[in-house]
Amino acid sequence: MENSSHTLPHSCPSPATIRGPLPLSSSPQHTSSNGPISLPLSPISFPPSPSSFSPATAESVHSCSPLSHFTVSHCLEGQSVADQDDLTCLSWLHQRGDLLPLQPLTKMTPLPQQEPSMASQLLPAALSKPPYSFSSLIFMAIEDSPQKRLPVKDIYEWIVNNFPYYRTATGGWRNSVRHNLSLSKSFRRIQRDKSQSVGKGSLWCVCPEYRPALLEVLRKTHSYHSNNSNLLHKPALLEGESYKMPAECDSMEISGQDLHTGPDPLSHTLFLSTADSPILAENPLCLLTPDHEELVTMESVEYQQEEVCEDMEKDPLSDSGYIELHYYESQQYQYLVLPDDTELDLETVEILQLDAEAQEAAGSLLDLAGGGY
DNA sequence: ACGACGATAAACAGGC
DNA sequence: CGCCTGTTTATCGTCG
Numbered sequence: 001m002e003n004s005s006h007t008l009p010h011s012c013p014s015p016a017t018i019r020g021p022l023p024l025s026s027s028p029q030h031t032s033s034n035g036p037i038s039l040p041l042s043p044i045s046f047p048p049s050p051s052s053f054s055p056a057t058a059e060s061v062h063s064c065s066p067l068s069h070f071t072v073s074h075c076l077e078g079q080s081v082a083d084q085d086d087l088t089c090l091s092w093l094h095q096r097g098d099l100l101p102l103q104p105l106t107k108m109t110p111l112p113q114q115e116p117s118m119a120s121q122l123l124p125a126a127l128s129k130p131p132y133s134f135s136s137l138i139f140m141a142i143e144d145s146p147q148k149r150l151p152v153k154d155i156y157e158w159i160v161n162n163f164p165y166y167r168t169a170t171g172g173w174r175n176s177v178r179h180n181l182s183l184s185k186s187f188r189r190i191q192r193d194k195s196q197s198v199g200k201g202s203l204w205c206v207c208p209e210y211r212p213a214l215l216e217v218l219r220k221t222h223s224y225h226s227n228n229s230n231l232l233h234k235p236a237l238l239e240g241e242s243y244k245m246p247a248e249c250d251s252m253e254i255s256g257q258d259l260h261t262g263p264d265p266l267s268h269t270l271f272l273s274t275a276d277s278p279i280l281a282e283n284p285l286c287l288l289t290p291d292h293e294e295l296v297t298m299e300s301v302e303y304q305q306e307e308v309c310e311d312m313e314k315d316p317l318s319d320s321g322y323i324e325l326h327y328y329e330s331q332q333y334q335y336l337v338l339p340d341d342t343e344l345d346l347e348t349v350e351i352l353q354l355d356a357e358a359q360e361a362a363g364s365l366l367d368l369a370g371g372g373y
Numbered sequence: 374a375c376g377a378c379g380a381t382a383a384a385c386a387g388g389c
Numbered sequence: 390c391g392c393c394t395g396t397t398t399a400t401c402g403t404c405g
Contacts, residue, residue, distance in 0.1 A: 133379060152394065172381060179381085182396050189395085200389065201394050 130163045131221055134173075134180040137163070138187060139214040142206050149190060149205040152178060186210035 130137070141158035142150050150158070156174055160166050166173055181187050181204055189202045206214065 135379085175382070176380060178393095178395060179397090180379090200392095 127165050127168065129165050132218070133221070134176050135184055135186060135214065136218045136221060138177060138180060138184075138204070139206060139211075139218065142187075142204060147203075149203040151192075151201050151203055152181065153201070155181075155204065186214055 132140070137159050138155055140162075141155045142148060144158060145154070155177060159173075159177070181189070186207055187204050188207050189204055192201075192203055
């Protein structure tokens with residue numbers, strides 16, 4: 001897949017079906033009432049430099065980083081923050097200081113070096129015990145890694161970096177992390193590539209079949225601890241309902257009839273799948289539909305190839321548990337290309353601020369497919 | 374009361 | 390030998 005500029009197609013040429021509950025959300029920071037939105041980054045850089053953002057924008061970046069691979073800079077007018085909250089991008093975790101401190105993934109400044117006033121503001125939330133279970137913490141750490149696999153040491157580090165509580169906590173929690181990794185079926189130990197072996201121990205990854213459950217637990221934890229009760233009432237597709245992709249994408253349909261998670265209005269998780277077995281997307285997707293001013297956010301999308309694609313070459317990744325995603329940049333926008341060169345209507349779909357990790361993750365898909373899970 | 378689940382502690386083995 | 394990693398067992402608290 002080339003990474004150069006493309007002429008924008010004006011239709012959705014390849015039929016594909018996206019099934020599952022449909023979350024509609026966006027971030028409130030940047031409003032656009034008509035036409036393509038204006039992006040705060042021009043040109044878009046990967047990763048975006050925090051210094052290039054206005055304070056409000058920088059906050060939005062923090063609110064999505066590190067967990068979200070896509071930061072959305074678009075607003076639905078008339079919607080509250082709660083309505084726009086995205087439960088599938090994991091970005092919502094950063095929208096409350098007492099859940100996930102608004103700090104970048106990179107090494108945080110040690111608290112003693114912070115200004116006293118700021119430290120005093122952060123302390124109550126930052127140093128309180130996070131409500132997340134160790135499974136959730138491990139899950140977030142692994143999900144936030146480019147390769148979707150981490151050694152236990154890096155899991156420690158991620159937790160410490162994102163939850164300062166554990167910076168001062170006694171060492172017992174590390175034991176709990178290891179205990180959880182070993183005991184939980186959700187995590188799988190994989191051997192390091194000996195050619196690149198640096199450090200001790202194995203790598204840990206999330207079992208794809210348990211990922212929806214982990215995500216659900218994570219989301220419920222957030223909902224429970226969030227005052228944002230509106231999150232609980234976001235409309236979602238129910239069984240039998242369907243959502244037509246807007247614009248010219250007539251063949252894109254999201255339906256609720258084959259929901260893996262049932263008609264629970266809380267369910268916003270979509271799954272990527274090939275025709276036979278559901279598989280999971282590598283990264284959350286945030287799809288923008290400028291014509292309708294709607295942001296379609298998909299944690300993962302069940303993706304089915306229809307008969308039309310039968311004679312197409314089989315995607316080498318089709319059985320890997322992951323789907324290969326590509327994007328490219330044209331002018332100030334970025335565009336998503338689904339597997340088998342299915343180009344979503346690129347006027348209708350935009351990816352905003354896809355960060356460098358997503359790029360790496362896309363590259364790692366080949367490794368995952370080749371090395372097995 | 375009961376079981377499921379999660380947190381915590383501890384012991385132990387193996388590798389570096 | 391010390392540390393890290395990984396496994397296993399046990400105990401306790403919470404919740405439905």
